[in-house]
Amino acid sequence: MAWTPGDDVIAVQRAPEPGGAGGAYRAFGETLRGLKTTFARMLERPVVYQYPEQKLPVYPRFRGRHKLHRFSDTGLEKCVGCSLCAAACPADCIRVVAAENTPEHRVSAGERYAAVYEINLSRCIFCGYCEVACPFDAITMGHDYEMSDYNRQDLIFTKEMLLAEPLERTPLRTEDE
Amino acid sequence: MSSVLTFATVGFAEAWWIQIIKAVIIFLVGFTLVPLALMLDRKLMGRMQMRYGPNRVGPFGALQPMADIGKLLFKQQFRPRTSVGFLFAVAPAISMVCAAGAFAVIPFGNTVDIFGKEVGLYGIDVSIGILFVFAFSALSVYGLMLGGWASGSKYSFLGAMRSAAQLISYEVSMGLSLVGVVITAGTLSLTGIVEAQAGMWFIVPQLVGFLIFLLAAFAETNRPPFDLTEADAELVGGYSTEYGGGRFAAYYAAEYFHLVIASAIAVTMFFGGWMLPFGIDPPQWVDPIVVIVKTVLVVCFFIWARTTFPRPRYDQLMSLGWKILLPLATANALVTAILVVVTH
Known part of the structure; x- marks a missing residue:
């Protein structure tokens, strides 16, 4: 007798399959959106610390040496x-x-x-x-x-x-x- | 019938000693652009990820590529025991030579008068210009394939097979995407193609061809997001797994050289070469600068796309190449051909 999974079945929700003209349009649009995102990051200031010269301040409860x-x-x-x-x-x-x-x-x-x-x-x-x-x-x-x-x-x-x-x-x- | 078979006619040729000087200068320009592209890659990618990129060696880190190359060249040459000695050593050189060879036909300007001598600002103006580029880009597959096979390692071999499959399948679309340009210009010579763009750059009538060319160029130059051959985050390193030191540097430089060449081809075929838009007609000595600036801008676009997009799966890469780009490129060439025939 075949086993019936009953309530254990998990319905997987999938995004719509890309395809056709709509899919191509969406892919193209998302491509441009991605490019825009990275370009916008270039206009911002870098957030990094220049480590040996500029040290990251620690919190008072920092556990160092x-x-x-x-x-x-x-x-x-x-x-x-x-x-x-x-x-x-x-x-x-x-x-x-x-x-x-x-x-x-x-x-x-x-x-x-x-x-x-x-x-x-x-x-x-x-x-x-x-x-x-x-x-x-x-x-x-x-x-x-x-x-x-x-x-x-x-x-x-x-x-x-x-x-x-x-x-x-x-x-x-x-x-x- | 003449006894000499003529494969290609040369549009303009100088005295032999001018050609030698030109070859050296073009080689130097090429090898100045390669570290520049390398540096741009790391700096620009850093800025797009909100960090500085290398900034320790030299002013603003400008000497970092030199430091890298120096480090790699002074490393000990290492060879796996299972490798095929001669081919292992010669494969990076093949990659390098093919990359440098394709640079010979890129036009940086028309013929100019230097000290009373007519000199063309290109290595050589052959009537089959674009085919010459494709010949060398096809040959560069041998560099990767032999390198992967001669390493005697399964990772290298698998990487080499992947890269060979990728390069060959994208070369088809790349070639076909340029057919539209060639039909519109009515010539294969690169200088001829640039001169045909005097009224309008080919990116306007050949936008589809340009997009296909751009996508295929990513795959051809093994740049992310199509760097499936290397995929440093997923694979061991592709065909160059067993390479280190100077030979690795050669592969690395060849990759960036291919990037520069792909950008230069894009500039020549679609962005009007040394032409400037809006009827601006600068003196002739500005032409090479215009070409180089445009090339660097296209390189910047390649880097921009590199930071943005994730790597596709290998089957996605193949289906994009064969199922989308190839039919599109064919249709583009066909439509262009029909339009050219109808309008003339």
Whole structure:
């Protein structure tokens, strides 16, 4: 017995078949309309940014290269070496080795500090989970997106590099942009 | 009966040394127009897509074609192991020579007086001018076909078959579309055709022929939207898949040379060559400039259409060529012939 599709049948709606004088006229008209469209674009200004000279401004919440922070009053590092960022990282690109603060050698405000803090930016996917995971706001995502380099080794950013004040290379968007 | 078979008579010929100088100058003009067309292509297409196009090398990016050619020429010559050595090397040269050869008959002006010598502003004025162009454009199929076959790669071979089929089928319509012009002018010589347009450019009485010629020219020059032979977005690259470096540059330059020649033929056959409309009669030294400016304008139209239209399917291309353009071109030639006979 033949199978009857019942309600599963989908009626396909097709455009009228081009053909005859009407079809030729329509094809010709549409051809000219297309030409008009492209010509009109030529009279407008290009919308592109001339990149190396003219940088695309980023939004304040843009997730660029990470920054580590210090307390502005004491100068101590905010990071306490808890490794929560490393645990949250889906790309597994953060490496933290914690060490104890001592009265003689006090680096952070908490009990421990990050002796080693490395982010492998060649693996980082800039998801911002580290920023979310951090209980002390010690790591945030910056605005810098120009991070290309000639060696993979150079893309492993150490704690000193992440703490250093980054060169302001990226313009921020203004209110009305 | 003379022992020498005359295939074609030459309308006007100079001393041999003038001809050599002329050949060099025409070659140089041709090879100046090719990078110009290349640059125009990228710049104009950029503007139509609301971007700048190349603007880094030289003022306004004007030296970009030179940079491209330099890059390609300094690349290592590479040859696939399965390729047929000699033909693989000679195929791009065939493409190039055929393109340059067709340029010889394009008239840039009538005979002028230069330092007391009569010089025609064209390579040679043969009585079969337009057939000469078609002969070379037909020969250029060999360049593509041999290149695709000698590469020893299935992609190249399939691309070559596609391009051969496309070029051959559109050449028929292209030839027939010009028959109307030839009948109206009553001569095959390109200078004769231009002179016949003194009263009215042939685009007015031969509008249908012009449209057919234009469509066929897109297919003949492998330009988008009829770049089915290459179709860089869909295929690997057609006949030139296995080519790189200088040989690829030769194919690329030949493609743009064909574009320039197709535009120059359109100018000669339909836009009055070196004639200007509204009875403007400039001094004779302006003639080549008029022809070159008109040619560049037609090139601009080719680029304009390139940015606008999507590529048709291969069967659509074939049915357009054989089912629409060929009957139309035949009817156009017939109607023109009847009208010419009736009115004379």
